[in-house]
Amino acid sequence: MTRLSPRALRLPGAFGAFGGLAVLSAMVGVLVTAMVAPVIAVTGVTAQNTIGVFENLPDYIRPDALSQTSSVYGRNPDGSEVLLASFFEQNRQSVGWNDISLFVKDAIVSTEDPRFYVHGGVDVQSTARALLSNVFASSITSGASSISQQYVKNIRVQRAEALIDPVAREAAYDEATASTPARKLQEAKLSIGLEKAFSKDDILLGYLNIALFGGRVYGIQAASEYYFGVSARDLNLPQAASLAAIVNEPEALRIDLDAEHTAANKARRDRDVLASMLKEHAITQQQFDDAVATPVEAHITQPSTGCQTAIDGAGFACDFVRKIIEHDPTFGATDEERSHRLNTGGYRIHTTLDMRLQKQADDTTKYYVPYSTDALDLGSVIVTVEPGTGRITSMAQNKNFSEEADAGNEATSVNYATDVDYGGSTGFPVGSTYKLFTLINWLQTGHSLGDIVNGSNNQKFNKASFRNCNGQDGGTYVSGNDAGEAGGRTTVLTQFEESVNNAFIAMSQQLEACDIRDVAMSLGVHRADGDPLQTNITAVLGSNEIAPLTMAAAFAGVINRGVFCSPIAIDRIDDAAGAPLAVPVSTCTQAIDPSIAVAATYAMQGVITNGTATRANPGDGVPHAGKTGTSENEESVWLVGGTTKLVTAAWTGNVSGHVSIRKTTVYGPGSGGVSSGITRLLMWRDFYRDTADDYGGDDFAPPDRTLRLGQTVTVPDVAGMSVTAAIDTLDDAGFSGVEGSEVDSTRPEGEVVGSDPSGESGATKGSNVSVFASNGQVSVLPNVVGRSVGSAVGALGGWRVTQSIGGDAGCASDTVIGQSPGPGEVNRTTATVNLTVCPHT
Numbered sequence: 001m002t003r004l005s006p007r008a009l010r011l012p013g014a015f016g017a018f019g020g021l022a023v024l025s026a027m028v029g030v031l032v033t034a035m036v037a038p039v040i041a042v043t044g045v046t047a048q049n050t051i052g053v054f055e056n057l058p059d060y061i062r063p064d065a066l067s068q069t070s071s072v073y074g075r076n077p078d079g080s081e082v083l084l085a086s087f088f089e090q091n092r093q094s095v096g097w098n099d100i101s102l103f104v105k106d107a108i109v110s111t112e113d114p115r116f117y118v119h120g121g122v123d124v125q126s127t128a129r130a131l132l133s134n135v136f137a138s139s140i141t142s143g144a145s146s147i148s149q150q151y152v153k154n155i156r157v158q159r160a161e162a163l164i165d166p167v168a169r170e171a172a173y174d175e176a177t178a179s180t181p182a183r184k185l186q187e188a189k190l191s192i193g194l195e196k197a198f199s200k201d202d203i204l205l206g207y208l209n210i211a212l213f214g215g216r217v218y219g220i221q222a223a224s225e226y227y228f229g230v231s232a233r234d235l236n237l238p239q240a241a242s243l244a245a246i247v248n249e250p251e252a253l254r255i256d257l258d259a260e261h262t263a264a265n266k267a268r269r270d271r272d273v274l275a276s277m278l279k280e281h282a283i284t285q286q287q288f289d290d291a292v293a294t295p296v297e298a299h300i301t302q303p304s305t306g307c308q309t310a311i312d313g314a315g316f317a318c319d320f321v322r323k324i325i326e327h328d329p330t331f332g333a334t335d336e337e338r339s340h341r342l343n344t345g346g347y348r349i350h351t352t353l354d355m356r357l358q359k360q361a362d363d364t365t366k367y368y369v370p371y372s373t374d375a376l377d378l379g380s381v382i383v384t385v386e387p388g389t390g391r392i393t394s395m396a397q398n399k400n401f402s403e404e405a406d407a408g409n410e411a412t413s414v415n416y417a418t419d420v421d422y423g424g425s426t427g428f429p430v431g432s433t434y435k436l437f438t439l440i441n442w443l444q445t446g447h448s449l450g451d452i453v454n455g456s457n458n459q460k461f462n463k464a465s466f467r468n469c470n471g472q473d474g475g476t477y478v479s480g481n482d483a484g485e486a487g488g489r490t491t492v493l494t495q496f497e498e499s500v501n502n503a504f505i506a507m508s509q510q511l512e513a514c515d516i517r518d519v520a521m522s523l524g525v526h527r528a529d530g531d532p533l534q535t536n537i538t539a540v541l542g543s544n545e546i547a548p549l550t551m552a553a554a555f556a557g558v559i560n561r562g563v564f565c566s567p568i569a570i571d572r573i574d575d576a577a578g579a580p581l582a583v584p585v586s587t588c589t590q591a592i593d594p595s596i597a598v599a600a601t602y603a604m605q606g607v608i609t610n611g612t613a614t615r616a617n618p619g620d621g622v623p624h625a626g627k628t629g630t631s632e633n634e635e636s637v638w639l640v641g642g643t644t645k646l647v648t649a650a651w652t653g654n655v656s657g658h659v660s661i662r663k664t665t666v667y668g669p670g671s672g673g674v675s676s677g678i679t680r681l682l683m684w685r686d687f688y689r690d691t692a693d694d695y696g697g698d699d700f701a702p703p704d705r706t707l708r709l710g711q712t713v714t715v716p717d718v719a720g721m722s723v724t725a726a727i728d729t730l731d732d733a734g735f736s737g738v739e740g741s742e743v744d745s746t747r748p749e750g751e752v753v754g755s756d757p758s759g760e761s762g763a764t765k766g767s768n769v770s771v772f773a774s775n776g777q778v779s780v781l782p783n784v785v786g787r788s789v790g791s792a793v794g795a796l797g798g799w800r801v802t803q804s805i806g807g808d809a810g811c812a813s814d815t816v817i818g819q820s821p822g823p824g825e826v827n828r829t830t831a832t833v834n835l836t837v838c839p840h841t
Helices: 017-043 047-055 102-112 124-134 147-161 166-177 181-197 200-210 220-228 237-246 259-279 285-293 315-327 335-344 355-368 431-444 492-497 501-509 513-522 537-541 548-559 594-609 676-690 705-709 723-732 789-795
Strands: 070-075 081-087 348-354 378-385 392-397 452-454 459-462 476-479 489-491 563-565 570-574 588-590 625-630 636-642 647-654 665-668 672-675 712-714 736-739 752-756 762-764 768-773 778-781 800-805 816-820 824-827 832-837
Touching: 070 315, 070 335, 070 355, 081 315, 081 348, 102 147, 102 200, 102 237, 102 259, 147 166, 147 181, 147 200, 166 181, 181 200, 200 220, 220 237, 237 259, 237 285, 259 285, 315 335, 315 348, 315 392, 348 355, 355 378, 355 392, 355 665, 355 676, 378 548, 378 676, 431 492, 431 501, 431 513, 431 537, 431 548, 431 594, 431 625, 431 636, 452 492, 452 501, 459 501, 476 501, 489 492, 492 501, 492 594, 501 537, 513 537, 548 563, 548 594, 548 625, 548 636, 548 647, 594 625, 594 636, 594 705, 625 676, 636 676, 647 676, 665 676, 672 676, 723 736, 723 752, 723 768, 789 816, 789 832
Parallel strands: 070 348, 348 392, 736 768, 800 832
Antiparallel strands: 070 081, 348 570, 378 392, 378 647, 452 489, 459 476, 563 588, 625 636, 636 647, 665 672, 712 762, 752 768, 778 824, 816 832
16 A cells, blocks of 8 residues: 555645546656657757667666675674674665654655655646646756655666766666756656556665765665764654755765855755645644754764774774675675675675674784884784684784775785785794605505604705605705704604704605695685795695695694684675675595594694693693794794694795894883794693683594504514615614624624614614624634643644643643633633643643
């Protein structure tokens, strides 16, 4: 049923409420047809062309979905949402009929189209009057357009502005706004058809949601919030009248520029809007007087537009989400189309950010790391991923987000946590955090944490012995351990906990470089600049430049028993109608065997409790695991790891150049002087101790015994070999052959007598096995007792012999009755044989 009026509106005396509507609707067709001829005659437009334009139009125009503001939200732990930012070409929020103050509806109808509720889309009286005033003009100079006609014009303008191609957009806009009889006739016909298809209230509501209120403010809801800081349903009479005044000349009468514009608005508000409302009995005389006496006082509330408005340092996460939408084909075929949809589609974008974690991450980075120093352009990141889901729950850095080119040292548009294609840098060398992937491949190839490897300093490695993906190089590679690294020969577990460089170079020498790379890639690791991962010798020590988000997600996969989930930043997107849209989802895969992942996580626990990250240990009873890293030039320092619930990459580095930061003291805004090399440890510790560990964390599973303790294998029997052959045999069996001291033996000089542990016994793979060579000095001493002295001395030719007299009267004269040492294996060079001889009788 057609609604007559927001409030009772008086009809012209010649018409009754329903009879007038029918008569007017009938007259409109006659009048519109009659209007064509005189206008054509005066303007010179051919009748055939104009009537053709008119007749070829559809019966009515269907309103399109309006350009609306898209908004990005984070979420508090209690489930409540936090608005981070909005994106729009037109600041608009469409609302329903009951969400708009009656004062607004009365003001628009009274001022713009008093007979709105009785005409059939075209106000005959106003149109006839306008036609007469324009009949001798060269173009249409006055309109008297009904609300329906204005709505039609706005729909056509919106369609033009929705076009992505700039040439087509400009042409369509010119057509929709041209001051020509053809446009007026088109609007008249479309308005008549519109009113046949939609109710008066629907048309008025559509007009209020589509109208321009100055600048980029569209629709009554956005206008109410922007100009007065209230919802459209809460507008009072003076406010409603001021907004109704703006639609007549949106730029000239807006009230956010200066006193002159505000005065012009008040003049129209009082003279036209309020006066019309009084005339149409929409308000009383007292309301009119009070409203006129009320000054126009704007309370400008800027919309949360752009990611720089996001709270708690969430601007970088917000920008990351924006770039995901602009890059993902899910949201359109081209970059332009995707960007247009974001800025016009009225999306409600629900991110994965946990605002409690986000605030802690932002506070922590800014507490420890200044924006920059005289010598360093410092950057710092805390980014957290949820194992098992890939959800990014925090993304913060020490600088604020800004897209301004001259934002100064304290702000940047570069997101240090992400890849270059998503607003990030080209990545940073990850240092020893990359050793995790060598450790995993070590375990995959039959080795264990208990294996013994040589991490001694200044080893020389034959480059040709490394199995590089790009072929083997010649020459020698010399690697040094960092200061404080124990080195030496010890277990892989200890070498990992202490992050000994040479130990992992030695381990990689026994592995395939491509396999180590493939382990990393299976966990989502890739270079931030898009280039392939390097596989040279130094890649084992973390020379690849990778984004912190990538490392956090990879470590989360290991801690999640080898199930890697690709990181995601969006939980859900609803369109303007509240319908869900398809969004990028996390893909979870079993990247590495669970038992291998458990053993690697066990090793990472030791880094926190016993190794290089003990200073980062929150010590609050929640189990943690992680790995530190320092790049070769010490321009980047890392700690990546966490709990079974949350895994975090904490990074500090020199953003530009290759200046070492490790021994530089920096003065954080809250921390005072701290060595920049340990900032990553303190940031990570505080983040978990103060907030992240409130989310809990399960105990890590114990590793399989064979992966933890090492593989016991049989030591080869090397007796009888040369020392070189024996050592090679032991090395081939997985041991480290070590040359021991020479021993007395009857074997030829240089021939191996035996080993320790001995041949055929069991020992841990990788452990030292000493080999002992013969000195060749042992001979067999014969037994000469009972022989004559002459015979005995002859048998002992080559030995040093002494004689002594002994025995009793009953012994045989001149007979050897004893010898020392006795018969057997004796070192000829050190022994003297003493013969006891029976005395002469």
